[in-house]
Amino acid sequence: MPSNEELLAELAALRTTDLPTRGGRTLAHVYDSGLPCLDGLATAAYSAFAPVNGLDTAAFPSVVRLENEVVSFVARLLGGDAATRGSFTGGGTESILLAVRAAREHSRAVRGVTEPELVAPDTAHAAFRKAAHYLGLRLVTVPTDPSSCVPDPADMAAAITERTALVAVSAPSHAHGVLDPVAETANAAAERGVWCHVDACVGGMVLPFLRRLGHELPDFDLSVPGVRSLSVDLHKYGFAHGGASVVLYRDGELRRHQYFSSTDWPGHPVVHPTAQGTRSAGPLAAAWAVLRRLDEEGYTELAATAIGATEEIVAGINGIDGLRVVGAPAATLLCVASEHADPLHVADEMRERGWFLRTQLSFGAHRRNLHLTVTPATAPRVPELLSDLADSVRAAAALPSPDPAPDLAAAVAALDADTVSSEDLASVLDAAGLDRSAGGLPSRTAPLLALLDGAPTALRERLLTELTGSLLTGSGL
Numbered sequence: 091m092p093s094n095e096e097l098l099a100e101l102a103a104l105r106t107t108d109l110p111t112r113g114g115r116t117l118a119h120v121y122d123s124g125l126p127c128l129d130g131l132a133t134a135a136y137s138a139f140a141p142v143n144g145l146d147t148a149a150f151p152s153v154v155r156l157e158n159e160v161v162s163f164v165a166r167l168l169g170g171d172a173a174t175r176g177s178f179t180g181g182g183t184e185s186i187l188l189a190v191r192a193a194r195e196h197s198r199a200v201r202g203v204t205e206p207e208l209v210a211p212d213t214a215h216a217a218f219r220k221a222a223h224y225l226g227l228r229l230v231t232v233p234t235d236p237s238s239c240v241p242d243p244a245d246m247a248a249a250i251t252e253r254t255a256l257v258a259v260s261a262p263s264h265a266h267g268v269l270d271p272v273a274e275t276a277n278a279a280a281e282r283g284v285w286c287h288v289d290a291c292v293g294g295m296v297l298p299f300l301r302r303l304g305h306e307l308p309d310f311d312l313s314v315p316g317v318r319s320l321s322v323d324l325h326k327y328g329f330a331h332g333g334a335s336v337v338l339y340r341d342g343e344l345r346r347h348q349y350f351s352s353t354d355w356p357g358h359p360v361v362h363p364t365a366q367g368t369r370s371a372g373p374l375a376a377a378w379a380v381l382r383r384l385d386e387e388g389y390t391e392l393a394a395t396a397i398g399a400t401e402e403i404v405a406g407i408n409g410i411d412g413l414r415v416v417g418a419p420a421a422t423l424l425c426v427a428s429e430h431a432d433p434l435h436v437a438d439e440m441r442e443r444g445w446f447l448r449t450q451l452s453f454g455a456h457r458r459n460l461h462l463t464v465t466p467a468t469a470p471r472v473p474e475l476l477s478d479l480a481d482s483v484r485a486a487a488a489l490p491s492p493d494p495a496p497d498l499a500a501a502v503a504a505l506d507a508d509t510v511s512s513e514d515l516a517s518v519l520d521a522a523g524l525d526r527s528a529g530g531l532p533s534r535t536a537p538l539l540a541l542l543d544g545a546p547t548a549l550r551e552r553l554l555t556e557l558t559g560s561l562l563t564g565s566g567l
């Protein structure tokens with residue numbers, strides 16, 4: 091039997107192959123406050139509650155207290171009042187799934203909707219597509235303007251029908267970081283008695299503090315009367331460890347439709363407020379500790395640092411030939427178009443210089459582009475980031491196109507997503523550079539991503555499924 095020390099050393103060694111989660115050079119996936127004191131606190135709180143089962147509120151009353159305090163903190167920030175209710179969930183996707191489920195049940199009970207539809211701008215987070223898919227709603231997407239990246243409020247209103255169970259808007263959107271027309275959409279929904287959800291997963295812990303700092307922002311939260319629910323992630327700009335989000339409802343009557351309970355089986359009586367059954371209370375305790383430690387003052391300071399860095403980055407990017415910030419970002423997420431150098435190469439070049447930027451594939455009028463999530467930890471590194479970005483753009487512009495060679499492109503074009511076999515997809519991925527034996531993606535991902543980018547959506551999705559499945563083989567130990 092290996093010793094504890096040996097196992098922990100093995101885990102530490104594994105981490106060395108990962109992206110750094112701290113230090114401000116990873117501009118996706120991680121949210122770094124840049125305050126080392128927070129990590130120690132969150133980790134200690136996490137371990138203290140890791141063995142507590144958050145499912146059983148009677149057995150573990152500590153969970154009730156922590157959850158109520160966390161929910162009331164975010165409700166106060168986001169336009170809630172004494173009637174507001176909420177739930178602590180495992181993440182943004184779960185919060186969205188729950189809100190969609192509650193809206194679907196509510197529309198059936200109150201308005202008799204039997205063939206429910208979910209209306210959202212085409213920029214809504216993929217979690218809404220997943221919710222529609224899992225929960226049997228038809229997704230109705232409203233096109234967004236290619237330069238502002240937001241939908242016309244009149245188009246949102248026109249898409250709402252008697253079948254609409256829920257209309258969703260983002261504050262801000264993930265892909266472009268822009269604010270959807272929340273109040274106009276919520277008002278149009280309210281006039282038809284339809285549920286409006288605000289996805290503030292990424293913005294809910296930044297926008298209220300930007301406002302406090304004097305930034306002019308339209309109303310986007312529960313202060314808008316037609317908004318019935320709102321999702322906000324604490325594991326993003328709440329700077330909590332992963333697995334921490336909140337879904338808020340205007341009142342308990344709306345939230346009731348989220349809960350699931352069953353006594354129709356031979357085991358113990360079941361009530362599941364969220365999608366999970368047994369769940370560790372670790373993420374809740376860690377989020378609670380970080381909220382208490384930072385409080386509104388700490389979050390305001392962090393928002394000031396992050397927005398200052400974002401503004402500096404925007405100015406720097408606009409000074410780099412061929413780069414352009416897309417839309418008018420409302421907070422700290424940026425979508426950057428690269429006109430001369432292929433953005434997939436730019437991301438690879440940045441990776442070689444120690445930075446991680448995400449790439450987004452072509453969508454509608456948008457060519458593939460770069461995505462940056464700016465957190466306070468990046469602030470001291472902005473000059474270095476901009477200089478490496480300028481170098482990366484120059485280096486990328488000198489590279490040949492990452493698009494597949496004509497024979498590979500023709501092979502991909504001949505594939506039908508509905509009938510193609512896993513083996514055929516695997517050989518296409520291998521030809522584009524996937525190195526299965528290395529147990530991960532190649533260090534330069536541009537050819538693989540370019541292959542995906544050139545494929546129709548359904549085939550892209552099959553290729554991604556194949557790619558991930560080929561890495562997660564369940565072999566080892």
Ligand SMILES: Cc1ncc(COP(=O)(O)O)c(C=O)c1O
Nearest residue numbers: 181182183215263264289291292
């Ligand atoms: C706007 C928005 N909504 C939903 C999500 C999904 O959140 P999660 O990844 O926590 O499930 C994200 C994640 O980035 C997001 O930015």
